[in-house]
Amino acid sequence: MRHFFTILGHEIRMLLVNPSTYIAAVLFLAIMGLIFTGLLEVYSQEAQEASPAYDFFRLFWLPVFIMVPLMTMKSVSEERRLGTLETLLTTPVSTTEVVLGKYGAVYFLYLLFWGSTGGLFYILHRFATDARLLDPGTLVGGYLYIAVSGLFYVAIGVFASALARNQAVAAVLALALLFALIFGVRLALDVQLLRLEAFRTVHAALDYAQVFQHLNDFSRGIIDTRHLFFYLTGTTLTLILTILGVEAKLLHH
Numbered sequence: 001m002r003h004f005f006t007i008l009g010h011e012i013r014m015l016l017v018n019p020s021t022y023i024a025a026v027l028f029l030a031i032m033g034l035i036f037t038g039l040l041e042v043y044s045q046e047a048q049e050a051s052p053a054y055d056f057f058r059l060f061w062l063p064v065f066i067m068v069p070l071m072t073m074k075s076v077s078e079e080r081r082l083g084t085l086e087t088l089l090t091t092p093v094s095t096t097e098v099v100l101g102k103y104g105a106v107y108f109l110y111l112l113f114w115g116s117t118g119g120l121f122y123i124l125h126r127f128a129t130d131a132r133l134l135d136p137g138t139l140v141g142g143y144l145y146i147a148v149s150g151l152f153y154v155a156i157g158v159f160a161s162a163l164a165r166n167q168a169v170a171a172v173l174a175l176a177l178l179f180a181l182i183f184g185v186r187l188a189l190d191v192q193l194l195r196l197e198a199f200r201t202v203h204a205a206l207d208y209a210q211v212f213q214h215l216n217d218f219s220r221g222i223i224d225t226r227h228l229f230f231y232l233t234g235t236t237l238t239l240i241l242t243i244l245g246v247e248a249k250l251l252h253h
Contacts, residue, residue, distance in 0.1 A: 003093045007101030008108075015071065015105055024070040028063045028113050035059055036120045051135035053121065054219050057142035058212070061182050063113075064153055068178060069171035071109060072157030075102040076246060077170040099158065099243050107154045114146050137221045145218035149211065152231045153178060155238040162242045185209045 015021045039052045076099075125134055160174035161167075185206050188194065194203045207213075214227045 004097045004101055004104075007093065007097055008104045011075075011102050011105030012108060015109055018074065020070045020074065021109065024067045025113060027066050027070075029116065031063050031066070032056075032117050032120070035062070036117075040124070051138050052124070053135055053138040053142055056117075057138075057145065057215060057219060060146060060149075060215070061178075064182075065175055065178060067110065067113060068106075068153050068157040069160075069174040071106050072154065072161050072174060073167040073171040074161070075106060075158050076161040076242075077164045077167055095243050095247050099162070099239060099246060103155060103158045103239060103242075106158065107150060110150050110154055111147060114143070114150070118143075138219045141218040141221050141223075142215075144223070145215050148218075148228060148231050149214070151235040152181075152238065155235045155242070156181070159238050159242045159245070162245045181209070182211050186212065 036052070036056060039055050043052055121134065121139060156177050157174040160177060161170040164170040164173055189203065189206050189210070193199065194206070208226070209230065214224075214230070217224055217227060
């Protein structure tokens with residue numbers, strides 16, 4: 001892993017000059033700003049049981065669907081299309097270092113984007129007259145969930161990019177996989193067939209993978225090691241599949 005940080009630094013610089021990064025950033029900040037403003041308007045009209053931060057993080061999927069595909073779609077697919085990936089791997093750099101370097105760069109920007117939303121809560125802290133609008137536990141738990149789950153979401157985006165040669169295809173595939181994980185599991189639990197005793201194990205596995213339940217626990221300050229295991233294991237397996245996929249395509253060529 002001697003060249004990991006060199007590749008990581010290079011990939012971060014490449015993302016910073018990539019127009020799609022700024023498109024993702026503008027869309028992200030616009031969406032989160034509108035969500036935050038809408039929540040405050042609702043809370044100003046009628047008292048709510050949960051804090052604004054809770055409802056704010058419940059909508060995490062909306063920017064994730066936009067941000068992750070846009071930021072990851074070029075990570076591997078564009079290099080394969082241009083033939084630069086093969087050239088890069090002829091140097092003393094391993095496939096693992098390349099994949100992890102690209103992954104780390106996107107995850108760094110992912111955290112940077114989400115970290116910028118802290119400014120919204122800082123403004124609320126400065127000007128809010130009702131202390132109940134800010135729940136430190138929900139804030140900490142919410143951002144911790146964003147950081148942990150983001151490991152898996154970004155890995156899925158890079159994996160999709162490794163499967164496709166075209167950026168647009170990679171973005172659509174990443175969106176489809178993210179939708180399947182975030183909402184598909186939830187919808188599958190409502191299928192009556194899976195409620196039968198014969199499918200009890202499948203139903204339990206799907207229930208374990210419910211990301212909104214994970215978020216609820218994090219927001220209440222419950223850091224369940226099973227949730228951490230889910231995201232860390234999912235991230236690891238997805239990155240391994242990405243590395244193997246890149247190597248297989250190189251051997252094929």
